[in-house]
């Protein structure tokens with residue numbers, strides 16, 4: 205591998221891992237605080253600042269930087285070089301600048317607005333401008349991915365690109381479409397308003413634009429994990445990919461379906477007629493389909509691996525998998541947690557049941573299984589595979605790496621199980637403390653949040669292991685030659701005449717996605733814009 | 747495209763499952779009119795406390811005998827701080843905010859709605875007798891966790907119509923769609 209691409213990838217990994225480490229340290233204090241346990245410097249102001257920092261660093265910084273790193277590694281594997289390396293470096297610098305600006309605003313208590321930043325809570329302009337720079341930088345990454353995909357198509361003259369490149373490109377396109385929402389919110393609403401150029405803002409319009417972006421954001425996190433599950437995990441486990449062509453269809457479906465669903469985050473909002481919410485519910489059910497296909501294909505591929513390794517019987521193949529390899533065990537455990545998270549997701553999406561769980565601790569517990577485990581734990585596992593190969597160093601502290609996924613699983617089981625129950629019995633999310641002046645119903649929450657805090661401690665131990673292993677490897681791992689990534693082979697290899705087909709034409713599907721988005725959003729947005737609306741000035745109660 | 751038999755079965759299975767999921771939801775909404783709060787009406791947040799609908803907060807009974815609650819969210823309290831309602835009776839809540847976004851949540855019921863400044867939220871539900879906590883479930887600032895009110899639900903027979911029943915509020919000038 206040319207050194208400069210490796211350095212680019214490692215630069216992204218550094219930012220990602222450091223953001224993760226800081227966010228994990230804040231998280232453990234939050235988990236303790238929510239259980240009404242005294243920790244140093246505990247105060248409400250500190251709590252909400254910390255949840256903002258944790259949410260932004262985990263959900264936006266750790267994920268985005270890792271996803272960009274993985275994308276460059278995929279493109280590099282595809283064509284032997286990435287497209288537009290200078291642009292890529294410039295975008296890295298821009299994203300880092302943006303992150304620094306936002307982090308400064310948050311850590312100096314100027315932006316305790318949480319990672320959803322709903323106005324009329326108003327943060328310092330540096331927060332909004334910083335996050336916008338990160339988004340703009342990610343567009344540069346998208347351009348580089350799409351250019352690499354086109355080059356690979358050209359080089360392959362008619363044969364499809366690798367599955368990993370296909371999935372990564374679908375994700376880049378999905379992201380371009382999704383970020384139109386948040387970029388509009390930032391540029392037309394939040395930034396001018398926080399700078400004082402306009403006096404008021406419409407909070408409902410802002411929420412519509414935010415969730416236009418917010419749900420596909422979920423798939424932006426998840427698709428790179430699916431790339432790893434499909435294209436890497438079967439090989440690491442010693443098997444083959446069960447059905448390659450269907451895996452391609454899956455990624456294409458995500459590109460088409462992931463945006464016209466945002467109202468499922470706004471079921472409880474006024475101002476959006478019920479019929480449109482139901483339409484988004486329908487689309488939400490449709491987008492569960494490719495995830496359920498993924499479940500089948502990935503499990504089937506792992507079964508092949510287990511049987512090739514000598515596993516027998518209905519379930520014997522599970523034990524035969526290489527659980528001692530942290531890159532594999534993290535995928536297996538992430539998948540298990542995701543099964544629970546996925547079912548929770550269809551409960552959230554249920555038009556009717558949402559009235560019980562919306563904005564309770566259930567939701568936070570839910571997304572710690574999805575983005576916080578399915579995506580994050582997979583990314584951690586992938587780091588154990590990628591970082592040594594790209595850095596040209598041996599993995600350090602292998603024992604810690606080996607126990608880390610299991611600690612995460614245990615911690616998340618405690619944290620998330622109790623969180624779901626606490627939500628069902630009514631604990632609101634995002635609260636500094638849960639006693640509600642001794643209200644009878646609030647007493648049911650104390651035991652649950654205490655166990656959840658215990659889960660938080662275990663999670664923190666796991667996070668610390670991960671950070672130690674990666675930093676140890678990067679700084680002190682024994683030097684070896686950098687190696688290429690190896691993708692899993694399909695079970696039935698494509699024949700010579702195999703051509704790229706309809707599902708490979710991502711440009712076409714992008715257009716279909718745009719049409720669906722227009723169907724789902726044009727009328728309700730138009731209607732809101734034509735109400736007699738009263739804006740809100742900014743508030744900074746933090 | 748060649749798809750393995752087992753995979754085909756799985757695809758049909760999950761397809762049917764998702765269709766059932768959606769079918770039950772569509773059934774609940776079309777047949778029983780069960781929707782999450784989706785009222786469309788705007789209001790000037792600066793004028794809320796002078797508006798006919800929210801000038802007085804609390805419980806009232808309209809001309810047709812239906813029970814309503816009008817409540818206002820502000821940092822960091824619900825107005826009114828205490829409500830008494832009859833059990834097993836549909837109650838319609840009308841809510842708005844004078845400052846930031848709040849979340850009106852009656853703990854351990856399905857009664858909840860986002861409360862967005864500039865908009866009026868509305869939902870209807872009924873309760874079993876008991877004491878309920880009304881929390882705020884959307885972060886609204888440093889006092890978010892202290893924002894609460896009390897709901898007491900008494901058996902229907904013991905419930906007295908509030909003395910100062912306010913006039914039926916109109917749907918507001920901008921009600922639409924609903």
Ligand code: HEM
Nearest residue numbers: 228231234235259262263318568576580633634635660663
């Ligand atoms: C070290 C392990 C972790 C622990 C102990 C932890 C714990 C917590 C806690 C206690 C909260 C506050 C919940 C509330 O007040 O409602 C929280 C919020 C959050 N967590 Fe984590 N978390 C961890 C890892 C992660 C990961 C890996 C991600 C995603 C990649 C993540 C994403 C989030 C987000 C986005 C929020 C903000 C939610 C909001 O604004 O309501 N967390 N976490």
Ligand SMILES: [Cu+2]
Nearest residue numbers: 419422468469
């Ligand atoms: Cu969503």
Ligand SMILES: [Cu+2]
Nearest residue numbers: 882884886890
């Ligand atoms: Cu609140």
